[in-house]
Amino acid sequence: MSNDLKPHMAIVKDITIENSNTKTYVLEFADKQQHKNFTWDPGQFMMLSLFGVGEAALSISNIPEDGLISTTIRAVGNVTKKIKELKKGDTLGMRGPYGTGWPIKEAKGKNILLIAGGMGLAPLRGVINHIAIKRNNFGHLEIIYGARTPNDMIFTNQFRDWYQIEKSRLDLTVDGIPPGTPWEGKIGLVTSCFPAMKTRPQNSVALVCGPEVMMRFVAKCLETIGFKENQIFLSLERRMKCGIGKCGHCQLGPKYVCKDGPVFPYRDIKPYINPL
Amino acid sequence: MGNEKAFTIEKNDFGRLLEHLLKKYRVFGPTQRGLDATFNEIKTNDQLFLDYVSTVLPPKKFFHPPRLELFSFDLHQKHVKIEEIKQDEKTLLLGIHPCDVHALLRLDDFFLGEFQDPYYQNRRKNTVLVALNCIEPSDYAFCNSMGTGPFLEEGYDLLLTDIGTKYLIEIGSDTGQNILKGIQLENATTADFTEKNHRFKLLEKRFKRFINTSWLSKIAQENIDHEVWERLGEQGGVSGSLPCLSCGQCSLVCPTCYCYDVYDTLDLSLKKGKRIRELDSCQLLEYGEVAQGGNFRPNRKDRIRHWMLCKLGVAAGGQQSSCVGCGRCIRTCPVGIDITEVAKVLRGE
Ligand SMILES: Cc1cc2nc3c(=O)[nH]c(=O)nc-3n(C[C@H](O)[C@H](O)[C@H](O)COP(=O)(O)OP(=O)(O)OC[C@H]3O[C@@H](n4cnc5c(N)ncnc54)[C@H](O)[C@@H]3O)c2cc1C
Ligand code: FES
16 A cells, blocks of 8 residues: 655755745656656645655645756745755655645636735746746736745746736735845735736636735735635645645644645635634 | 344353454453553453443554654665555454444544555554443443444444343454354343343433534534633633643544644664654644744634534544544543533533
C-alpha cells in the first residue's frame, strides 16, 4: 500500500532570488519516471521536507508546461529558513500535489481578476502563465498586486512580461516605501486599487490570495461592487501537518483546507473565515 | 433453538479460552490499575479484569498510538534513505466494549477512506477484536442514547456477553470462526440468548446520562453564535461546570479524536533520525497557530466550541470523529464540563 506521508527525494535544479527573504526553487523528482508522470493544477501545493527539521506546505508557482516544478518560498521559520540555505544540486523531500487548484476550467471565456497580497502571488503565477499561453481562452486579465514594501514583492522581473500580455492590466501597490527605495506604483492597501479597477462583475471571476485579513476585506469589497459569492475564489492558509485531511490542523468549520481547498469559492467558507 | 454460531464457556474455565488465543496472538485486554482499568498485555488469566466499567484511555492507543514513529531517515548520503517503520505483529484485543468498537468503526472510515493511512491500516488489519458487552454503564456513559451500546451488533470478530456463571460467545466474522477452531466449547442454547436479552433490558434502565440526538448536529451547526460557547470557554460555565481550562484531556481520552502533530527527531550523530507523529488537541493554543503570531482559535471559547462541534459531527471529520457516548471526557474533565449538558442548553432544554 502506498504511503502518502513518505516523501520522495527531489533535486534543486535552479534557484532565483526574488527578494531578501524569498527565493524561487526549481525542483525535480530524483526518480525520472515519477517526474515524467507528475502533473498538477495551478493553486495546488506540495509538502516539502528537510529531514531532521520538518515539513511545510508550499504552493507550486508555475505550470506543468514548464516541465519542472517551481515553488517560491519565504524564509519565516524552521523549515523555510533551512530551505533558504540550499544550493543547486542539493536534495530535499517532496510529496504532493495536494488540494484543489484554481477553477481554471470554469473560468474559461471569462474575465479574470487576480488580487494578490505579498506571498499570495506565488500560487497565482501559474494562472497568469496559463492565461498568457492560452490567451484566447479567456477574457480580460487584470492583476492587482500589493505588498508591504517594494522590497517584499516577488516575481518583479516578470512584471515587464505581464504588462505585455494582450488585453490585460497590472496594478501594483505597496503599504509603504522605505527611504531611498524607488517606486512608481501606488501607495495603499490593495483595496485602494479598486476605484481604478477595470473588471466588472458580469462574466468575471476573481481569484484572491494573500493574508486572511486582506482576503476578508477584498471579498467584502468585491461583493459591494456586485461580485456574487460564487464568483470569488480565495486560497487559504493553515499550518498544515499532513496535507491529506488526517492531522486535523487545517480544519475550517466543516472543511479541511488541505483537501477541500486551499482554493474555495467564497460562498463555501464565508461563515467560517471569521476565526472558528 | 441452539445457535450454531454461538457457544458458551464457564467463567471459571475462561483461562482455557485465553490460553487458546495466546497460542496465536499477542493478547491485550483490560487490567486493573489501582481503582481504574487500562488495556495492557495479557499473559495469564489472573491479569484479566473483564468486569471493568471503562478504561482511562480508549483502545485507540493500539491503532492510532499517542506517539508513533512514521519512518526513519539516514542523511549520510545526498539521496536520503527513508524507511517506513512497520508494525506487522498479530494481536488480539480482548474485552473491548461496544462504544469503543463503534469508535473504531468510525476511525476506519476516517483513516481508510480517501488517502488511506497505512499505519492505521496495518494495525487494524493485524488485530482481532474480541468484544465484550457491558455489564454496568459507567456513571458518565450515554452510549445507549448514541446507538453505540451497551450491547454490540456489528464490528466484532467474537463477542462475549456475561450471562451469569458463563460467557456467551457469538461469532461475527470468518476470522472469529477460525479462532475458535481447536477448542472445545458448549453450544449456546435458547436459554442463553434469553438471559442475554434479559440482561440487556435491565442494563438499559441503569443509565444516568442521556442525550437527545434528534437533529442535534443541525442544531449545533446553526448555533455557532450561541451564548453557551462564551460560558463554556470564558465565563460562567454550564450546569455547574467551570469554564474550560484548555488542557486537552478530553481529546486524549476521546476514542474518536484523531488529530496529530508531526515533528522530526535526530540522534546524536545528527545524521539519523525519525519522523514522529503525536496525538494533538484542538484545545491547545498552539494547534491553531500561524505566521506572525496569528492564531485561528485564539480564545478558549473558539477552541472548546470547535471540539464540541466536532463531537456533535459538524467539524471536518463529520460523523467519523463524532461522539460515541463513552463518557470518558466527562469523567476526566477537571472543571466538570459535560457534553450532555451542553447539548441540552443548545436544544434550549
Ligand atoms: C496551501 C499552502 C500554500 C502555501 N504556499 C506557500 C508558498 O508558496 N510560499 C511560502 O513561502 N509559503 C507558503 N505557505 C506558508 C508556509 O507553509 C509556511 O510559511 C511554512 O509552513 C512555515 O514553515 P517553517 O517550518 O519554516 O516555519 P515554522 O518554524 O513552523 O513557523 C514559523 C512561523 O510561521 C508560522 N507558520 C508556520 N506554518 C504556517 C502556515 N502554514 N501559515 C502561516 N503561518 C505559519 C508559525 O506559527 C511561526 O510563527 C503556504 C501554506 C499553505 C497552507
Ligand atoms: S493539513 Fe492535516 S488535515 Fe489538513
